[in-house]
Amino acid sequence: AGDYVIIGDGQSVTITDDETCEVLLFDASTALTNSLTINSGSLTVATDITIPQTITSGSNILSVVSGTLLAENLNFTSSSGGAGHQLSISTGTVSINGDITGIGASSTIQFTDAGLLEVGGSMFSAANGTLTSIAGSTVSYTGAAQTVQALGYNNLTLSGSGIKTLAGTTTVAGNILINDDVTFTIGAFTFSVTGTTTVGTGTSGALSITSATGTKTFIGLVTIGAGGTWTNTTEAVVFRGGITNNGTFTAG
Helix, strand or coil, rough: CCCEEEECCEEEEECCEEEEEEEEEECCCCCCCEEECCCEEEEEEEEEEECCCCCCCCEEEEEEEECCECCCCCEEEECCCEEEEEEEEEEEECEECCEEEECCCEEEEEHHHCCCCCCCCCCCCCCCCCCCCCCCCCEEECCEEEECCCCEEEEEEEECCEEEEEECCCEEEECCCCCCEEHHHHEECCCEECEEEEECCCCCCEEEEECCCCCEEECCCCECCCEEHHHCCCCEEEEECCCCEECCCECC
């Protein structure tokens, strides 16, 4: 605790227990591959994780195979050469209380298995980062009012509280869950869900379609839970898997 940890000089560091530090940094002045792998246990970073690009070759890699990574913010930053930097998630959990920032396509979060990424603040946009999902993986927006970026999700969970606003055209390849105390607003964009859609888990939760621009398609079963609300007063929506309504459903 209180330590500043720097991963560089071609190091490959593995965590198998519960560890803490104040700040986690990767070397921005190397052309080598520097890696930190959480195989089990947990790493709690009190403030920020910074993963810069390497200079001309190699990559800075933070890998969560299993176990848990917790931090306040995650920042992908640039270097003079502009080589690689990434966060890889297998079956583990990454929980960022604040923001995830990036600089472009090189800023990569890659799922390799059914892991979980929790974001409490802002998530990088498609212009500032790359999200690569895989079957079984989940991204969860866990804060108050948040923008749901137009990225490639498998499962998408909206929790915490407040209004979550879709930023652009998005496909959810798995399931979407809108928890209690959350309103998910879909505006003038094409939006589709391949798996199931669940609105509310017992007391509240809402999905609101606010624009007739862009097709909204729900391929799997749509379930509106007790206390949940579906509002669409602007356009026809494509339902291919049926609707189970235990709350309030207002069709367009």
